[in-house]
Amino acid sequence: MNIRTETSNDFKAIYDLNYEAFGNRDNESKLVERIRESSGFIPELSIVAETNGEIVGHILLSKANVIDGEDITEVIVLAPVAVKPSFQKRGIGSRLILEGLKIVKELGYGLVLLIGHPSYYPNFGFKPARQYGIELHQFNVPDDVFMVCEVKPGELSLVKGELRYPPAFF
Numbered sequence: 001m002n003i004r005t006e007t008s009n010d011f012k013a014i015y016d017l018n019y020e021a022f023g024n025r026d027n028e029s030k031l032v033e034r035i036r037e038s039s040g041f042i043p044e045l046s047i048v049a050e051t052n053g054e055i056v057g058h059i060l061l062s063k064a065n066v067i068d069g070e071d072i073t074e075v076i077v078l079a080p081v082a083v084k085p086s087f088q089k090r091g092i093g094s095r096l097i098l099e100g101l102k103i104v105k106e107l108g109y110g111l112v113l114l115i116g117h118p119s120y121y122p123n124f125g126f127k128p129a130r131q132y133g134i135e136l137h138q139f140n141v142p143d144d145v146f147m148v149c150e151v152k153p154g155e156l157s158l159v160k161g162e163l164r165y166p167p168a169f170f
């Protein structure tokens with residue numbers, strides 16, 4: 001299994017992978033394309049899992065802001081992550097998430113936020129975000145699915161406010 005940054009040669013395979021993983025719908029495939037064309041895109045944070053020349057997993061992390069009045073903090077949001085159904089439950093999703101978090105840390109960002117399964121992401125250090133004073137108004141989701149991972153120690157005591165997903169997400 002090779003975990004690496006995407007290249008333009010992977011775009012079609014990533015589209016097809018997201019289409020299949022999310023139940024034969026193209027919402028997430030199109031989301032990836034919109035983010036890739038947006039100012040929030042960070043090339044190192046579109047990561048694929050490849051085996052025998054086939055793309056079997058993909059994760060995308062990109063820029064968003066936490067806004068508190070005049071204070072704006074650039075953070076990272078994780079979405080989407082997908083593993084080809086026939087390759088799921090073998091740890092590929094975990095490897096992609098851990099690799100993404102590692103690169104986020106290397107790039108110097110402090111927080112990663114997401115909306116996701118409350119039983120899966122705590123494995124990687126994600127915790128419910130609202131209890132730390134981070135709000136979300138753009139999506140009406142329960143407390144336990146809106147999660148944050150503190151990549152830079154101490155960051156959660158410094159950053160408060162509303163997470164704003166950029167226009168590419170809508």
Ligand SMILES: CC(C)(COP(=O)(O)OP(=O)(O)OC[C@H]1O[C@@H](n2cnc3c(N)ncnc32)[C@H](O)[C@@H]1OP(=O)(O)O)[C@@H](O)C(=O)NCCC(=O)NCCS
Pocket residue numbers: 021022079080081082083084087088089090091092093094095116119120123
């Ligand atoms: C969510 C998703 C990316 C996870 O990918 P994955 O490669 O199956 O993830 P992992 O293998 O790391 O972990 C999945 C489960 O398999 C288990 N697992 C990991 N390795 C395993 C192995 N070798 N044998 C058996 N089980 C294993 C994990 O413990 C985990 O169980 P848990 O949910 O009880 O914690 C994948 O299921 C997917 O693409 N889903 C559809 C798209 C989606 O919903 N994406 C997330 C929203 S953005």
